[in-house]
Amino acid sequence: MTSHIETLNITKTYDGLLALSQVSVRAPSENITAVVGVNGSGKTTLLRLLAGLDEPSKGTILIDARGVTAEELRNYCTMVFQKSIMLGGRVYDNIAYGLRINQIPRRDIAEKVKSALAIVNLDGFEKRKARKLSSGEQQRVAIARALALERAVLLIDEPTANLDPANTTIIEQSIKEAARSRIVILTTHNLPQARRLSHRAVHLYQGRVVEEGETASFFANPRDERTKLFINGELQF
């Protein structure tokens, strides 16, 4: 079992613009790490690097202290996006797609789809058209699709942005359930959610880590002035 993932001084630039600078973050297993920060602080960039979707311009990503390439990362991590992306067809097809391309035996796929749907409270939704679902249900299908793969690291980008409280509650419960057996890193600018869900919190500001620590102390006694302002909703960006 993978024990932790970490970034070591990673920097990312897009067309000369600095998105992340010297970011070092460590996320242990069976924990939820919340990456918080204002819009444009680099949260999604960090997740994309961890997901192996982009390569860091500088620095290394380590899994269990071993440096890994972007291609290798895609075998360890999977990602849920802020805007859920549904493939055409049924809910079953959406969840089974990842399993099929990863050569999971056909006889196991139905069982895995069923289990994943149960975690997000969508039992019996297999035959529903994915694109006909509400945005909250689609996001839950996206989480189920990621969970079904049973990857060591689950990356979740703003999972409940613009969702109603009922869907938010179910998604938060699903994330907690997921964290029992894997590393979960979620980005959010919803501070109460970060406080409720996470064990560790990281504050990104202008592409840099300005504070990192246990969630309780992060919110109760922030050391960095910018984190204090962010928690109080007074940080200018």
Next chain:
Amino acid sequence: MGHGEEDGVLDPITEGIVRAINLILSGDPEVYAITALSLFVSICGTLLSCIWSMPISAVLAFRNLPGKRALKGLFNALIGIPTVALGLYLYLLLSRSGPLGYFQLLYTPYAIIIGQCVLVTPIIVSFTTSALESVDPEVRTLARTLGASGLQTDAVVLREAFWGVVLAILAAFNRAFAELGVAMMLGGNIRNVTRVLTTAIALQTAMGEIALSIALSIILLGIVLSLSIIVSLARRPSR
């Protein structure tokens, strides 16, 4: 094939409709042969063109190439190529003194197929490329986060664009099936050999057989419309 004995009894359009029904129901062998040849050359032309048009579309949609925009623009422009002009160029290629004259393809159904292949290539390439590019780019990102390889990622985009690709093929078939210039210049409208619906309509109209022309055009339109309706019905709106 009948010769318009009912002239003067009904107006040409009504007579054409009546004659179309009669020709279809009576199983007129020549009309069936013309229709079958039209379908054969158009289906062959379209499917053969798919062999190279689909990979070209995939490359244009999925890969970054120098001159890609210019190439896409060229294919878009070629959609409107006049069939007579294309027929003329291919005639020069296939004629006895042309570079491909050795194969003696001129005035055979194969010449029409070759012409239609060339004619529909820009349609398939342009429409398929457009269909592939219209798929949400995040689908590609999603596939990669689920562990898809490069080819598997392309495959899922292709699957998402399935109905767009079907429509591209349908548009190409319709263009091939309904064109006149290539079939006339490369086929020569030889009875029982290269006569297709469009060349037969042109001939009958020139001979003053308006009602028969209308009858044949109704068969032509009926096939084109039926295919479009079948595809529309098969297409599930929730995709």
